[in-house]
Amino acid sequence: MSPRRVTLADVAKAAGVSRTTASLVLSGRGRELRISQDVEQRVLRAAEELQYRPNIVSVGLRTGISRTIGFVSDTVATSRLAGDMIKGALEAARERGFMLFIGETEGDAELERLLLQAMHDRQVDGLILASMFTRTITVPKAVTAALTPLPAVLLNALPDRPTPLPAVLPDEIEAGRHAARVLLDAGHRDGVYLIGAGPGPGDVPQQSVAAAERLAGIHEALGEAGVKVAGARTCPDWLPEYGLAATRDLLRTVRPRALICFNDRIAMGAYQALDDFGLKVPADVSVVSFDDHPIASWVRPRLTTVALPHYELGRKAVDVLFAEIERDRADAGRPGRVHRVPMPVRARESVARPPAAEPLG
Amino acid sequence: MSPRRVTLADVAKAAGVSRTTASLVLSGRGRELRISQDVEQRVLRAAEELQYRPNIVSVGLRTGISRTIGFVSDTVATSRLAGDMIKGALEAARERGFMLFIGETEGDAELERLLLQAMHDRQVDGLILASMFTRTITVPKAVTAALTPLPAVLLNALPDRPTPLPAVLPDEIEAGRHAARVLLDAGHRDGVYLIGAGPGPGDVPQQSVAAAERLAGIHEALGEAGVKVAGARTCPDWLPEYGLAATRDLLRTVRPRALICFNDRIAMGAYQALDDFGLKVPADVSVVSFDDHPIASWVRPRLTTVALPHYELGRKAVDVLFAEIERDRADAGRPGRVHRVPMPVRARESVARPPAAEPLG
DNA sequence: GTCCGTTGCTAAATCGGGTTAGCGCCCGAT
């Protein structure tokens, strides 16, 4: 009934040669193994005519190579924020003829173990361990296990202890500098407040690499210009409602000239608070932010923000993973490199020169 | 160096039996094939102690079953809107010990062909063909091919010609009714306007099943209550900027008492336009919408909307796919069933009783 | 003592390729 898939044996028969010969020709090793031009042509033609395509499962069994990589994340895969990360990884993998297994752990260690097992059982050639937001993670034993050094890359995450795994991360420090420079370039020198973290390096959400690094970058660029952060409000979570609350709290005592919000959702809350106090963006208060979440271009005025390069992160992770797969295993053991992907500024309409009037605070 | 994976042969040796016997016991067919209790226990214990887990690639080669399904979409996989669809599919698949291959076609037919090939080469057991937004699609030949009836399900899509493939879709008609009833229940009878589609059944974006069905549901529920749509504005695309423009255009001539926006992004634009005209939601104008996009709970007042059940859609698609896989192939050929997943109302703060004053229009 | 039927297990084939070792053949040299 179902006309069986074309196999190597079919091609060999059609070309009148042995399976070995057909395999040799099709794997390109025909030349070095002295297969005649004539036979080579016959095999190639037969394969073409029969539309032969090797069964990857079979190849996988024999060679241990499945042309598949596993993408394991806490919840990034389905996060609305980071779908582009998958997209980048997907495309980079596809260009090399690889497929992607997707898996989510939900932060559950047991689920993670099961998932890695399932991928291992399917002989994935490499792993990408991704996190939804930039932070430190504990690398699962199954991956570290020196016994089975499956190539792996951390994406948007840093190991919480030294491992030989490379990591791919957005360049958050530079992003912080960018955000600060956007304000400096617009002429801001006073009344710059932070919403979401700061002012001190300790005033940062747990485990959040992004927060700490953005803050460091901000202080650095501001410091170079001799400018000091006028104040800051932290948020228990980086959501609009907390951005709203934090900004309201700030506005009760001071009149800022510029706000650096630690992400776009916080900025959205800040917009609402500013509106409540009758303050106009950017005429009264400039706002810069991070992430380039879709809402950044939906709010009015559209938000100037330092974009999280999700797509590039995904691509880069796959690139690094392939380097890892192809790398000579001899030099294993040395600590993994950290690759930084630039975060570009999306200049829009939320930043302007500071008003002439003196700030209140 | 790398201590080879434990294979069936290892278990057999440890238990002092043949591979056949070990396989029989482990596949649960030991009983019917008269394997003694003693041997069964020995095999089970050996497998346990060695932590044996079958190599799925090998099983795949032998049985043709890979415990893997392919999730192919135009761009849903990475759409911020529909990541939950993947999540639902992922979880439903995982519960059955299946993994998911993700692929994106970007709407490119050639890419789609390649992708389906790659999945076929990896012997996927079934396919989910998903669309980012509810619409009709052309089912690729590779899937329809009567020769190799690979089980498949359409997700969030309807075939553009009769096929035996089942489809899983949100119940958009009921959603339309829901939206209308929310307004009716609040006491609205006049001044109900639509933004995004309508008023006539032809005033709908190309190929959009969602638009047509939501509109039909709205008319139906309103009609039952003897209420007529006061007017409508279409949008070239369902984005905030067009929602803004359409609503502004509407407000130039009339004072609506309620707006049904065809999705949340349009509603966001509508909010901005209402604000421009000094109209308060919901005191002056009630707003209902569709999708339950994250912004629906970020805007103020939070938006009452009929939710797109992405997670459930993903789960349902996998359920239907498994039914398809297990289904007796005998009854193939009959047209595929269409499964509707309910769209629940998320009641929030954007709807109130209509103001006493007469509407202008 | 022979035959037959169970019981309890295993040898061997199979899936679809990759890989190693080596087989004939023809040529020229001895």
Added chain:
DNA sequence: ATCGGGCGCTAACCCGATTTAGCAACGGAC
């Protein structure tokens, strides 16, 4: 005529499971 050697190809084994066919041992009936 014999031997060595390169050339061109193939037999056979391997990956790790499943599955079919069948073997050895034992007991009971005649």
